[in-house]
Amino acid sequence: MATEDCDVSEAVKASGKSTLKKAKAKANETINKFLNVTLDIAVTGKTGSGKSSFVNRIRGLSDDDKGAARTGVTETTMEHTKYEHPTMPNVNISDLPGIGSPKFKAKNYLKDVEFKTYDFFIILSSERFSENDIMLAKEIRKQKKHFYFVRSKIDVDISSEQRKAGFNEQRVLDTIRDYCVSNLKKLGNPEVFLISSVDWQKYDFEKLQNKLMEDLPDHKQSALLQAWPVCSAAALEKKISYFKKQIWAASLATAGVALIPIPGTSVTCDAAIGLVFLSRCYYAFGLDDRSLKRLSEKVNKNLLEYRAESKFADAIKKKAVTTIKVCVSAATMSSCADLVSLFPGMGSAVAAGLSFASTQYLLREGVNELAKTAQAIIKVAGLDTI
Known part of the structure; x- marks a missing residue:
């Protein structure tokens, strides 16, 4: 006793x-x-940026798993699609069409994708970030919500560069990061996270998680920590x-x-x-x-x-x-x-x-x-x- x-x-x-x-x-x-506790994550970007694969990785799924977001070489995200996390039912990841796509014109984009429902936005690009991406970030900032620029498919860039003489992986990563940051100068040089949905243990996947944890309120951190893959x-x-x-x-x-x-x-x-x-x-x-x-x-x-x-x-x-x-x-x-x-x-x-x-x-x-x-x-x- x-x-x-x-x-x-x-x-x-x-x-x-x-x-x-x-x-x-x-x-x-x-x-x-x-x-x-609930957590609603929005993932957006233009066609081919790897949104669906990224959504699947956050949910701990492979692209061919049952219930995975559909991926492909053509535009597969034509509608606003919400996916429930398979082991955290109160965590939702929405795969959004890129801003400026036929059904989601830039002018009304935030209203059309139900902006207020999300805790934060992740803006993906597999190349340079577009003017539409920058415009979206500005609007999100006006609404006092967080956004994060993620440069995807880094594994593809590394694979292409390592065939060249004098290849240095860190130099390639620095070059890509610097290029992206210079592309976003209108926003005051925001941080850019380099990720690969194939090699998600490498690059900035964990760094992105740490930044999200830093920005989220305490009770939301709990949901993210439980849902994010190891x-x-x-x-x-x-x-x-x-x-x-x-x-x-x-x-x-x-x-x-x-x-x-x-x-x-x-x-x-x-x-x-x-x-x-x-x-x-x-x-x-x-x-x-x-x-x-x-x-x-x-x-x-x-x-x-x-x-x-x-x-x-x-x-x-x-x-x-x-x-x-x-x-x-x-x-x-x-x-x-x-x-x-x-x-x-x-x-x-x-x-x-x-x-x-x-x-x-x-x-x-x-x-x-x-x-x-x-x-x-x-x-x-x-x-x-x-």
């Missing part, structure tokens, strides 16, 4: 509040944002740190002292919140089948076998393999039982209601084991050296 009291006191301290009652309210608010060991460590910092709130909510609704249901279930928390961890760390198979193909190594060593990953995979939209059902409660049963003597805790101490212990062990598994996979894949 003394241990639990100490753990609760630590959770109250972590909440930044002075009393348990206030800490419960803060935990409720924190987990509600964690589960339900592209390096450093990116994974940010995710791990974030989840560890949320354990106090998830523990208070899960232990039944601050029950809150599970998204998509009209009832509450303390144990299910813990499952959703660890499931979000599982997907955010890139431990799901789709992420691991895609990375395995890229590095030509079987990475799924490394996940098999994690008891938590196995328990989550059995019950939450397709979506984070976990409902309060027999399957959900069974999943909670599967997780709790990993610890001798705790099996009856689900039926009786988890204590704060056991809940916190369960979540800490779960996050730590999933993190350790993801770190091992990142190392085997060679992403820790990028």
Whole structure:
């Protein structure tokens, strides 16, 4: 009992509040944002700039995956199309037609694409940024929203240049960046991010994520961090740190002292919140089948076998393999039982209601084991050296 009291006191301290009652309210608010915060991203650019492939990469999909944005050598984005993130249902990425296209004239573009619904705009180009791109950026700035210039298909440029004598990759990247910046002088030399949707672990993909995190309000950062694909060991460590910092709130909510609704249901279930928390961890760390198979193909190594060593990953995979939209059902409660049963003597805790101490212990062990598994996979894949 003394241990639990100490753990609760630590959770109250972590909440930044002075009393348990206030800490419960803060935990409720924190987990509600964690589960339900929305993020709407707009991606635009002219034909052939690679918008659809970029949208797919953010969503952790290959271009030929089911539900992926359609790609091709001709104009494939003729309409304003919103795509839901496959593991973060409150994160949406909209693939927008380029400004000035037949159906979206420059004059009415922002109104036609429902400008106010987006948290920020990403403007893509595979060459130089057009006058329409610059005009769009100016209008976005007037509305006091953020925009980001992304120079795509860098892998194509590198492949072309490396056949030349005296090839130097960094010099090529600097030349491309300088050219883009000089092209955008009317906007005061904004930062330009160089990316490849094929080699998304390289170049500025992570740098772009860091900039987005810097500009977004705190609660929106949570959604981006969970949804953005793991592209390096450093990116994974940010995710791990974030989840560890949320354990106090998830523990208070899960232990039944601050029950809150599970998204998509009209009832509450303390144990299910813990499952959703660890499931979000599982997907955010890139431990799901789709992420691991895609990375395995890229590095030509079987990475799924490394996940098999994690008891938590196995328990989550059995019950939450397709979506984070976990409902309060027999399957959900069974999943909670599967997780709790990993610890001798705790099996009856689900039926009786988890204590704060056991809940916190369960979540800490779960996050730590999933993190350790993801770190091992990142190392085997060679992403820790990028």
